[in-house]
Amino acid sequence: MRAVLLGPPGAGKGTQAARLADHYGIPAISTGDIFRANVAGETELGLTAKSYMDAGELVPDELTNAMVKDRLAQDDARDGFLLDGYPRNSDQAVVLDLMLADLGAALDGAIEITVDFDEVTDRLLGRAQTEGRDDDTEPVIRKRLEVYRTSTAPLTAFYEGRGLLVQVDGMGGVDEVTERIVSAVEHHSSS
Numbered sequence: 001m002r003a004v005l006l007g008p009p010g011a012g013k014g015t016q017a018a019r020l021a022d023h024y025g026i027p028a029i030s031t032g033d034i035f036r037a038n039v040a041g042e043t044e045l046g047l048t049a050k051s052y053m054d055a056g057e058l059v060p061d062e063l064t065n066a067m068v069k070d071r072l073a074q075d076d077a078r079d080g081f082l083l084d085g086y087p088r089n090s091d092q093a094v095v096l097d098l099m100l101a102d103l104g105a106a107l108d109g110a111i112e113i114t115v116d117f118d119e120v121t122d123r124l125l126g127r128a129q130t131e132g133r134d135d136d137t138e139p140v141i142r143k144r145l146e147v148y149r150t151s152t153a154p155l156t157a158f159y160e161g162r163g164l165l166v167q168v169d170g171m172g173g174v175d176e177v178t179e180r181i182v183s184a185v186e187h188h189s190s191s
């Protein structure tokens, strides 16, 4: 399976990506995690990305696309992958198609986890207490949600138009949401 996971910040993309990667035996590739590893390692990419991440803005496309291209070319992603947090705007979605075409592959699905903004804000403020992620502050969460609304949400229609969209209700317990995704993906691939 080659799929992307869509949904607002705090929808549970990272949580579900790890479980789905386990279930389907494919790598979960999170652009946010790769950026955070670079920030922690104080690489040049990390130093550049940090200012955008701390402000809740998207890291520039040319940096993000190059990073994803590199990652998708690795052996473990050859037979499938789950992209968490990429693409995040329509330009990235177009570039992803080109990257996959170069690799002789194509996307099988775009799984969107839907959760209302009040719930995601509560979840991220909850995580701030335990993990202290730099971008889990109220003003930055507000900005991330605005960026999601303007740049990422239009991807729903983009993938729907191509028959790839699988929408799943992300409200409720983590296990319940995983079960919904697996069953929606099975239904989509058999239809």
Ligand code: AP5
Pocket: 007, 008, 009, 010, 011, 012, 013, 014, 015, 016, 031, 032, 033, 035, 052, 053, 054, 056, 057, 058, 059, 060, 064, 084, 085, 086, 087, 088, 092, 123, 124, 126, 127, 135, 144, 170, 171, 172, 173, 174, 177
């Ligand atoms: P990224 O790391 O992708 O952050 P995000 O999209 O804001 O998503 P989060 O990780 O906050 O939430 P999530 O949906 O993964 O939910 P999670 O499972 O963690 O990106 C960070 C930054 O990197 C961006 O702002 C940008 O600067 C940059 N970036 C990344 N990708 C980029 C790209 N493609 N282009 C440009 N820039 C990019 O869950 C959240 C919390 O909720 C957790 O505490 C979890 O335990 C809890 N939770 C999960 N599921 C449930 C549930 N069902 N019920 C209750 N709680 C739950």
